[in-house]
Amino acid sequence: MTETPTASPLFGTLAVIGPGLIGSSILRRAQRDGTIARELVACDIDPAVRQRVTELGIADRVEADPLRAAADADCVILCVPVGAIATVGAQILPVMKPGAILSEVGSTKQSIINAIAPALRPDIPFVPTHPMAGTEYSGPDAGFATLFDDRWCLLTPLEDTDPAATALVETMWHRLGARTRIMDPAHHDRVCAIVSHLPHLLAFTICGTADDLADETRSEVLDFAASGFRDFTRIAASDPVMWRDIFLNNREALLEMLARFMEDAQAMARAIRWGDEDFIVDRIERGRHIRRSLLENRQA
Amino acid sequence: MTETPTASPLFGTLAVIGPGLIGSSILRRAQRDGTIARELVACDIDPAVRQRVTELGIADRVEADPLRAAADADCVILCVPVGAIATVGAQILPVMKPGAILSEVGSTKQSIINAIAPALRPDIPFVPTHPMAGTEYSGPDAGFATLFDDRWCLLTPLEDTDPAATALVETMWHRLGARTRIMDPAHHDRVCAIVSHLPHLLAFTICGTADDLADETRSEVLDFAASGFRDFTRIAASDPVMWRDIFLNNREALLEMLARFMEDAQAMARAIRWGDEDFIVDRIERGRHIRRSLLENRQA
Missing domain, CATH: 1.10.3660.10 (6-phosphogluconate dehydrogenase C-terminal like domain)
Structure with a gap:
């Protein structure tokens, strides 16, 4: 199952909404290896965060508006605080491309799934994940490319999530360095x-x-x-x-x-x-x- | 307050009753530096522990009987489990030399002091101590000479404990590597x-x-x-x-x-x-x- 470092990118455009500790670590690793997406987009409503991401040079494009970040992405990962995930998800879902994947990295799963459920679209697979990695620091400066190495990322797809989309997100997490396991959300x-x-x-x-x-x-x-x-x-x-x-x-x-x-x-x-x-x-x-x-x- | 390594020994004979993790670490450090006692006596009721202490060569004399270990000691340190300290203390107090110091290293203080109080003698200063050091291992093989380095040792002398005896025990703990503080037992x-x-x-x-x-x-x-x-x-x-x-x-x-x-x-x-x-x-x-x-x- 080991892939060569020269594997072709999984996505055309990957959008990370909320480039804090987790989000900026995804961007750093994706940029370092080039095996995750051809284009990396970072989006944050906070101008200071956007400025810092630009200075760090860890994204090809930095957006203020989640709708602009999500519109042409093949995969959107919501890395905002748990309490904001469903809100931001519901906001961007209507503009996403058919077939694009929506994912998120919250530490809880069932309440996020319940809250976002009314906004989900049948043509946008939703793959909730929980990378079990972190430090006591936060913000775009806190991330690093090896944060997920040998850490677990739990995937909790819904019953009707397209298995191919789940597999793609699982491969992404392997390329980010993590071990993965698929689990029922309530469990x-x-x-x-x-x-x-x-x-x-x-x-x-x-x-x-x-x-x-x-x-x-x-x-x-x-x-x-x-x-x-x-x-x-x-x-x-x-x-x-x-x-x-x-x-x-x-x-x-x-x-x-x-x-x-x-x-x-x-x-x-x-x-x-x-x-x-x-x-x-x-x-x-x-x-x-x-x-x-x-x-x-x-x-x- | 720093003493030279060539300081003369504090005691003629030091007896450690119960040479486990703490007790054997005291013996090892005392033996290494030679600044604590001229003669080191170890005592344990368990033949296997006595055999091991003899093999390790960390005492000048190894005794099975606490009365024999305590009789000619200038300082006796009880390093037995908390629940046995008062019992062993009451057993040896009658045979101790007038002016010798009795100490112990239990992790609680008030209940030990209450339990041993009826057996105390006015001519034997009692200096309860609590070296805040340890590992998850136990027994004579678990000890090492540097266990107490930069760790705290709390001393909880009684109201009528001779301050000179408390000072001597405090100096001993400094020579064992520890920082000390004197504290009320209940506190x-x-x-x-x-x-x-x-x-x-x-x-x-x-x-x-x-x-x-x-x-x-x-x-x-x-x-x-x-x-x-x-x-x-x-x-x-x-x-x-x-x-x-x-x-x-x-x-x-x-x-x-x-x-x-x-x-x-x-x-x-x-x-x-x-x-x-x-x-x-x-x-x-x-x-x-x-x-x-x-x-x-x-x-x-």
């Missing part, structure tokens, strides 16, 4: 709720809990954070608007996972209060077991 | 509850929550753990008996911090359910703020 949301959204929610929350402590204790939290707290804050440094949108857009799955977690934490609290040693050891052993599985899986 | 327990014990409890719990999911989702948790879950499991790999003892011995402070955390998590859940965007963003901003403080503090 995607549950998996991401437990592996990503709940850990982030807990990290943000414990930072707030620490911040509410008396001044003396709070300063010591910073001094002695190496003892575990620091690992939690590493993932708490992400973009607030992005995470607000993710939490609100994956509300159902996230609240279910949080409820399960809270039940388990309450059970642990009760075991500690009443000295139930076997229960406590059993819970810790399960943590170690999962840790070992991760090591065998080479993820840690 | 220590609250600080450690939020910076270390609560993060570990949450990490163990989320591993259990993930483990309870349907088989398909559980396998995907392992595949996609890089998205945040992995950072939580890094600290979930620690020794179950050690953590059981820590949780039970710091019960009050830990349950209070957990209760505060649960209230905060419930408030976040409610904000997500009702779409309170300002609340969510405020909580995330606080996480970022603490993260920035950590970076400025060079802890991250």
Whole structure:
């Protein structure tokens, strides 16, 4: 399945709407390898972002108007915040060329699909994706060509999405460096709720809990954070608007996972209060077991 | 305050009871530098540990009986699990030399102090310490001479502990490589509850929550753990008996911090359910703020 670097471009024109961390990384990789599209178009409503993209020279054309960017594209990737994806999608769908592909890179899937569904066209295949890559930085300067190397990109096509379009988007992600998996959208949301959204929610929350402590204790939290707290804050440094949108857009799955977690934490609290040693050891052993599985899986 | 490497030893004989990760690291550093004691004694009730310490050659004398190890020591450091510290301390106190120092390295302080209090002698200064260093490994082979370099060691002397003895133990920890701070025992327990014990409890719990999911989702948790879950499991790999003892011995402070955390998590859940965007963003901003403080503090 390995393709030669001289593979011909998948698309004539690729439009990236929202060239932030993810979008600008797509552009950089596509420009570096030349195997994704013959023409790269970047579009952003923010003049400062357009100026920066122009200075970086990572697109052949920079547009202010999504309609102009989408009109002659063979593939449009919406890289705007989760909360704006359906709106921008509905705005550009009417002007897209028949047969062109619409894709997006949001971290949640079901709510985006539900919101954009009324605007979808039978002649425009819609291929939702979720590249599981990122850093704590954002904006066009934060991207880099190797961001997706060996990272997962999950694809959640709809039941009626043309399989050929899904295959084309999958090939694009392979060329961007990623491993891919196709998944049901609702299942995607549950998996991401437990592996990503709940850990982030807990990290943000414990930072707030620490911040509410008396001044003396709070300063010591910073001094002695190496003892575990620091690992939690590493993932708490992400973009607030992005995470607000993710939490609100994956509300159902996230609240279910949080409820399960809270039940388990309450059970642990009760075991500690009443000295139930076997229960406590059993819970810790399960943590170690999962840790070992991760090591065998080479993820840690 | 920097001392020359040729400083004369602080003690004639130092006895380490329980030469595991922490205890064997003390012995290794003391042996390497020669500035802590003229004679190093290791003591363990487990014949396999004694054999290994003998093979490693990190003590001048290896004893099976804590009474024999403690009888002629100028300083005894209890490096046994938190749940055994007061018991072993009460056992050896009657045979210790007048003026010798008793210390220990448990991760909680108030419950150890309460438990050992009836056995304390006015002529034996008791200096509880908590070296905040460790790895996920345990036993005499896990130790190394530089384990404490630039790590914190918190000292929680009692109100009537001889300040000269506290100063001597503090100097010992400087020579072991650590930074030190003196702290009230109850305050220590609250600080450690939020910076270390609560993060570990949450990490163990989320591993259990993930483990309870349907088989398909559980396998995907392992595949996609890089998205945040992995950072939580890094600290979930620690020794179950050690953590059981820590949780039970710091019960009050830990349950209070957990209760505060649960209230905060419930408030976040409610904000997500009702779409309170300002609340969510405020909580995330606080996480970022603490993260920035950590970076400025060079802890991250």
